[in-house]
Amino acid sequence: MNITLFPKRIFRITKIKKQLYFIYIFALLIPILLIGIFLITNTYHLLLKHYQNQIEADNIRVKSIMFDVTTNVYNLSDDLFSDKDLQVLLANHYSSKEESAKACNNYSKITNFINKNTYISDIKLYTNNQTIAEYGNFIPATQEIKEALWYQEASNHADIIWKSMETTDYWKHTSQELSLIRRIPVISTGEYAILVIQISNNYLKNRIQNNSLFTAVSVNNEPVFYSTNRSLVGCNVDFSIDYEQNQYQYLGQFTYDEQKSIACISTLLPYISKDKIYISTLDFNALPDAYHIVAFCSIIILIACIVPFILFTLFTNHFSTRINTLLREMHKASNGDYNIIDNFKGNDELSEVFSDLKVMIRCIMQMDSKMYEAKLKEKEFTNQQQKMEFKMLASQINPHFIYNTLETIRMQSFTSGNRDVANAIKLLGKYLHYVLENTGTSSTTLKKELDYIQTYLAIQKLRFDDRVNYQLMIQDALNLEEYQILPLLLQPIVENAILHGLEGTNENGKIIIDVKVIEEEFLIIDIFDNGLGMTEDKLLELNQNIQTRKQNKTSNIGLYNINQRIKLYYGNAYGMNIKSRLEEGTLVTLTLPSHNTMED
Template sequence: YCKAISQSSVFWVPMTSRDKYGNEYWNLSLVRRLPLAEADYNAVLVIKVSDNYLRTRINSQEYAAMISVNDREVFFNSNRSEYGISQKVPIDYDKSYYQYTGKEKINGVTYFVDVSTLYLYQSDSRLYICTMNDLGYVSIKRILTICVLILAVAILIPGLIIHFFTEYFTSRVLTLRQAMHQASTEDYDIRSYIQGQDEISEAFSDLEVMVRNIKKKDAEMYEARINEAELRNEQQVMEFKMLASQINPHFLYNTLETIRMKAFAANDKEVARAIKLLGKSMRYVLENTGTSYTTLSRELEHVNVYLDIQKLRFTDKFDGITEIGEEVDPEKIYILPLLLQPVVENAILHGLEEREHGGIIKISVTKHIEEQELLCIEVSDNGCGMTEEELAQLRRDIEQKDMTRSKSIGLYNINQRIKLTYGDAFGIQVLSVPDEGTRVRLYLPISRMAEKDSPAVCI
């Protein structure tokens, strides 16, 4: 009453009343002063809003609602036993408009809470409406649990599929690896078999073709040795064919091992590129089996493909550099096929063996003018080099034939092919300095390399 007569504007307050039975009720009440004409007194009008009216419009089975005026007691609550208490959620009444949405822990239960401020018409009074839900947090936890289970299943099933596919793929690669290792030890009785229509089965088929060719050539070589007295020249031709058609199984093994490791990373582009490079290299080898010449440009291109394949294995271990002198036209010079790859392979596997990165394989092609005009092809590396004893032993291995040894066979074969084709004045020269690297030089006569039919012997 005192507040009503002291101001002319209306205001809202929570008020209690009792029925004839003494039960207390809370109501939202509108209070206003009413001036009386020609009187010294004022009347005060109080209009109470029915609690049942509010309950039919606000009450909800899903949400709990608490409403208060300003910082006064709660005049409406979904729970009838909690009328007249303070708001359960902290509210900053000093703000002209307070709003909060979040979670609060009340009496050990986590609620999702939304607090809003409502200005009342033509009044300075403010309603604070607090809506609470104790099931939302539980529902979210249940939904999160279901989502986690779904994600776990979504990861587990593809993981199992990938695992079984990887096991299948690995078993095929291991079968191919075992067959290639068997062939590398000159055991050509390969009993395993890989079915399918993919690149691995095709590589295995190529290996079988290679083994059959080697076995066939071994038989021919044996027959040529029996008739050595009468067929010495044919025996020499067969030896050339054997030297030219040899494909280092370790190269195929290492390349396919790299492809297998790339497949584990599930990077299809790299696998496709690796297979493409391998096919390109094998195609060059097979196309030049039995041929007597190829252009220097094609041989260098084959070596660059081989270097790209090795970079897949060793990543940043080395870089390849090719330098061709201005006086050399690689398109017009014909050389024996498959001369350079074993030299480059030897530089990578032995010359750069102790290097993790920063290695350089350099191929230089120049002309030398001494007693006659020579083509010099040099393959150098910046690896560990060799001591004088190791260099002397390597030079002996290159010159002396010993089929029982497993090292320097490639360099020996190349040296023999050059000497048998062009003469003993030509061949391989090896230079090396410890901790500075190794240089392998191939000396060939330019006068016999300008025409396609220049080689004297068909290899």
Template sequence: MKLHINKIHDTHSVRSQLLRIFLLAGMFPLLVIGIFSIASVRKQMLARYESLEKADGLRVASSLNDITTTIYSSSDTLLNSNQCLSLFAAESLDSGIEEQLTALERALQTYFENTAAVARIQIYTNNPNLQNSEHIHYQQNFVLDEWRKTLGNNWSTWASLQRYTAIVRQPYRELTLIRRIGVASSKYQAFLVVGLDRNTIKNHLEQSSNETTISLDGTQIIYATDSVLIGKDMEFPDDFSGYIYRYTGPKEIGNQMRLVNYVTLQSYKSNNLFYVRTVDPDALKTINHTVAVFVLILVLALLVPLILMICFSDYFSTRITTLKSAMHRASLGDYNIIEQFRGDDELSDTFKDLKLTVDAIHDKEAQFYEARIREQQLVNRQQQMEFEMLASQINPHFLYNTLETIRMQALSCGNRNVATSIKLLGKSMRYVLDNTGTSFTTLTKELEYIKTYLSIQQLRFGDRVNYTLQVDEDLDTNSCKILPLLLQPVVENAILHGLESKTEDGMITIQIASADATLLITIKDNGQGMTNEELDALRDRIRNHPSSDTHSIGLYNINQRISLFYGEGYYMEIDSAIGAGTTVRLKIPKTI
């Protein structure tokens, strides 16, 4: 499993890895928690609203039960007497019957006046011996009346009867209690019809913002907050099976989902069932609105960090790509990478280290190439010098043999000065020829050659040329390696130009000093010296010598050899002043 995860990480970019980790470690848990929280909130809100809806449904059912039970019970007081039993069976209207009829009419009127819930109260009988009054009516046949059809063979029932308003004759439905009155004769019948007042019912039932609908026996609606629904069939959920029914939850009503509550009320001493439906028109809207707000918050909580993460991953990936590109170019030897890197963190520190490393490598390579160039120039110069020397070179053995023959002839003639001169010349030429084509010699051999050269010049110029050689006591000249023929042109220049005006007591001082791994060689004459203008001109010729000019060519060659072979830090410098002579200083390493 771990290898599989590592493999997935290895095969994707840093940006995709960052986004994947963010989605898995941040977004997915937040999404799960958010969905769970929203579902929990919705469930709690729905349960709360359902609880309120149930309570409101029970309140409406309780109020309806109080009204219907009160009406039925009070009608018992009016009918449960022997007077009604005999009154409606009377065969004639005598004084006793008339008094009973008047008393009943008075009781009905009192009941009507004192009971706000009663809109009308009527007794219908087919006994022709009784007189009509306001609340007692004779009617020969009841078969066609709506209330009679509704009662059927029952002793009592509740019905929704159509009525009309008094003035404009507008139809409306009236909740009516219909009761059969017990009569002592099978010849006559009597019925009590009590109509309930719509406004009283409304005042008792409408005590909340919910919409209330009541159906009698599951058929027509007998009461509704929206009066348009009265007389229509009530809509029930699919699982409605009649009789005692309860349901609380969402249901589509009027093409809209509403939170509804159904409760069944068994009427008092009758077989009727009242189905009470209460509807909260705003519950589901409120719940859905709250859920929408939470969903929006969740979306923002997911979207904003995601956008920020995408921007950051793009920014971070761009920086990684830039750093990678710079490193790749450096690996290919292209050191021209960008100078600036955005940010101030570990990546920028890494880039700074990379930049320092690249610059260091670039400098090292530049130094290496410069050294190679100097080395090649030195080789070329050495070859040129070799060609020049070879052009004038004669056979060494022939030269040595000839010089030795001349020296022996001089000795045989007793001329020892000539013999000495020839000996020194041969020794000098041998050193020059032996070091032709070599890269270095010891300081000891170079100084021996300088002594030989100065001895020849003393034979030539006499007291005009003298010299002293001063070497540090602790300096091992045999272990010091220098370029061959490096000092002779300086000494030659001191004799030819420095001591040119001297007729006697000319002095050339050669000092060899050691400083760590460096040799400091000073060659000084006590000649007349140079003016500042002459010194500046000489220095300029040494640095930039025209190819056609032969003046100071020896000093120019020495300066070039030191610069090309030893590199920076090593040099030849010249100082001079009128009356103080000329001093040439060389700084070279002890070993090559």
């Protein structure tokens, strides 16, 4: 499928408002989100890399400090290891404590090392020479000391040993310190002494702790001897270190004490030793800082999406409202309603289109006015022609001749005893008299029209007997003389009810005429027959036919003419309405003004 067809289809089938949102989404929102996600992801990885490099650098720094300290301590131990005066001191047998104390006091090398090197906390020399009493840095190896694991390990191996040892200071405060343990053989006696050099934690603190990073240093799988968190000193902290590896290294995200961090754990191999010193550097602020920066960038991206969206929505709604207003007014004009708004907001192409619309409407209204005037003149000419035709027809008929002739026939029938014929001739005379009297007139009283309808129904009753029965219902206190209506308005409806409504009815046919006034404004005349009625489809077609006459349609012309006469003289608010149900009958309702608007 061609990728260009989708946008074309969208612009072809959707409204302008949706098209604008489509442009915003695909031209602005999606690119911003894609670029924003890429930048945020890249920034996050760069931040992690930065923090990892920072932590790794600090770990290397601490590693360098520890290497420097341990190497210096080893050099001191090597100096003591090869010192001849120390060999002599350890080999001599002393006769008294005073003599051994004097010899120990005269040996000042250890004291000088402690005083000159701040990284040394203490130096102790444990000897098996029982003639040497405990003095200063010289301590006889008691049975308790000999049973200690570090002492036994140093006694059995000539290697340099690094241990995390618990120490107690002058004030009885205990701490954990990194200590070098080395066996010094006394060559002349075959005995040996155990040298223990302790590294000062205060020195390590001054050298290592210069930032907010978490640092912990331990040797082998022993308790931590140094940590920036002093509560961890002397505790075995599980950093998931693989102690079997010769050079364990880890750099990345790390969870410790339910806190996420970035960690760097490395291994230091002290000089000429099989022991391993593990340096752990953790930054608990790295990930939160990275998250905060990412969140800040995300907020900026979100603002970059929301602010244009708000502005775009305001513009789209304003533009769409103007489009809909223009479209509504154009629809009104296309349906013949030229009463459109006067002003249209804006000063752009849409405003120009609206101005052109108003000019077009003015031209149409002028043309309609001229056409209406032409139709009025044509209608007036037609009415005048019809009036002349009626007058010509009426002039050919001498009403007195008709009345006298019918009266003569009626009297002969009455003399002959044929009263039904006489009555029929009388009714026919009244019928013709009303028709001829109202030929060429434009109004008559409601009483005369109803009398004429009663005469007409009486004639039909003579023709159809029980098939046609009628009833006239007048609202109480209704003065029929006060109301004027168009003459010959009801007779076509009643005739239609007899010929079509009561068609097929042999007996009990009924026509009811109900006259009433509603809300002192409408004169309602209901003409009901209890005949066959009609289906909904036929009723719908009939109501359409009386509203709009179809070309070449000869049926229902009488009802159409009545409805048009009413609307022509009274207005579109008045007219005819038909209701019907199959096998139940038909109701024709005429709605006329209750006030007299007719002129004779």
